[in-house]
Amino acid sequence: MSTTASVAPELLAKYEPVIGLEVHVQLLTQTKAFCGCSNKFGAPPNTLVCPVCLGLPGALPVLNKRAVEFAVLAARALNCEIRERSIFARKNYFYPDLPKGYQISQFDKPIAEHGWIDVDTPNGEKRIGITRLHMEEDAGKSIHDGFPDSATRTYVDLNRCGTPLIEIVSEPDIRTPDEAYEYLTKLKEILLYTGVSDCNMEEGSLRCDANVSVRPRGQEKFGTKAEVKNVNSFRFIRAALEYEIERQVEVIEGGGRVVQETRLWNANEGRTYSMRSKEQAHDYRYFPEPDLPPLIVTADKQAAILQDMPELPEARRKRMISEYEITAQDAQTLTATRAFADQFEAAAKAAKSPKRVANLVQSELTMRLKAANLELEQSPITMKGIAQAADLAEEGKLSSKQLKQLFDTAFERNEDFGIVYEREKPQQISDPAAIEKLIDEVIAGNPKQVEQYRAGKKTVAAFFVGQVMKLSKGQANPSLLNELVAKKLDA
Known part of the structure; x- marks a missing residue:
């Protein structure tokens, strides 16, 4: 992947990046934001449309109640203050995939503001502020042939028009691409826990635009920002930010001026391209949506909605550490x-x-999942x-060796542990008399090692344990075996 790569580290160190993220999240409702059209991915182009989402004359929007409930859940999960009275507005701009010529959004009175997410950094935990969370509808999708090199045709699919969104706008508190990656990872985790979205980036359920500028270290005034769009993974967002920071430093160090613009990320080339000059808020000519009344979500209504709030991941981790005595x-x-x-x-x-359950997940399950390139939910071995x-x-009843063998078999045959165990039923020998008989046999056959042990070389005991395990085909109870070997050799 190519980058500017011409900016020396000492020059980069002179500048501080300032990053803010705008995350658009499609809500997991059955129908669209302002009409009864199905809200699902993958239907044939232009089949999930109606006069409302096509913006035909006389068609009036009706707000989706479930979308409001999801917005409230997400806002509270992100520590936002929720407004009892918010206003929808028209955001006016022209684009082929926006048939109305405007987008129903929220402007100066969003449904929620002033939230935050804590992220882990090399210098400890850092709080990233959330400026606002507002509701809006999605536009359609434009598909460009051969972009960005030789685009000759653009196809428009309006199925996505009117899909309910929340837009989550961070404060410009992020200072490195790694912090941006951590913020997005935490944000996605929280949203998935609440169940408001599936956050599927490949299907466009979660999309992120990054605003980035650089300024000399120690300077309070922000530099001129560029907005980076068209990034479809957190890994690429990090790479795009790294590229854009270097590009802007290179421009400034070369005596140039960074232009406020929208740039597109090309993952194949590992670089951004200029798309258009960046609009200001006044360019959109916001005004209150005349066809929708103010959105009123009273304190009582908020409380009713928030009864569905699950325990969030960070709180759950802390409780589980305490309750089950497991590690972080x-x-x-x-x-x-x-x-x-x-x-x-x-x-x-x-x-x-419970601690042993957790240990098995960490020591036996995750290792095999990684080797098989599987996610946790794809594991052939269930939590049961x-x-x-x-x-x-x-x-x-099982030695660690037997357990490992059963886990291996389960993964090889794509079967749950219980099925494999019932079929193979390995038995652990825990009868002291039976184990002593095996130890006596090994001792009798290895007089030289017995002499070494009694001459003070106590580590030789491991040799006898290994030989008995081999003789018992791995079925001897390990803790009992170690105890009896030492007892026999010391006698």
Whole structure:
């Protein structure tokens, strides 16, 4: 991937990036924001449309109640203050995929403001402010042949017109591309937990525009910003910001002036391209939407909506660390998704040792998932299977070696742990007399090692443990075996 790459690190160090993010999130409602058209992805072009979302004369919008509820849930999850009275406005601009010639949005009186997200940085936790969260409708989708090199035709699909959105605008508090990546990761995690969106970037459910400028370190005044659009993954957003920071520093150091503009990211080339000059708010000629009354969400209504608020990931991690005596790393893995956390907690409550369940997830499951390039929800071993394995290990019915073998088989055959265990039923030998008999046999066959042990080389005990394990085909109870080997050799 090419970048400017001509800016020396010492020159980059002279400047401080200032980054703000605008995240558009499609809400997971059944129907669109202001009409009854289906809100789903993947239908044939221009089939999920009606006079309202096509902007035909005389068609009037009716606000989707569920979209409001989702907006309130998201706002509270992001620590925002929710307005009891907000106003919809018309944002006027021309583009082929906007049939009305304006977008119904919110301007000076959004539904929520003044939120924040805490992110982890190399210097500790940092709070990123959220300026506002407002509701709006989505535009259609323009598909350009051969972009950006030889675009000859543009196709317009209006299925997406009127899809309910929330736009989440951060304060310009972000100072590095890594901080931007962490902010977006945390934001997506919170939104997925609330269930307001599926946040599928490939389908356009979550889209991010980044505003970035640079200024000499120590200077309070912001530099001229560029907006980077057309970025479809958090990894690419980080790369686009890295490129754009270098580009702007290079322009300034070369005696030029950064222009306020919108730029598009080209992932294949690893660079941004100028698209158009950046509009100011007054260019959109905002005015109150005459066809919609003010949106009133009273304190009582907010309370009713917020009854559906789930326990959010950060609070859940802290509780699980305390309740199940697991590590912070365990809690991070186990709360990766709300569904997986729910499954773990159900298994942990049913198992004899929640801590052992967590350890198996970390030590045995995640390693195999990574090797197989699978996500947690794609695991052939369910949390119920993990709990069963944990109980068998806790009861001494399975050695760690046997357990590993069963996990390997489960992944090879794409079967749950319980199915594999019932079919293969490995038994652990926990009868002291049976294990002593095996130890006696190994001791009798290895007099040289016995002499070494009794001469003071105590580490030789591991040799006898290994030989007995081999003889028992891995079925000897490990803790009992270690105890009996030491007892026999010391006798």
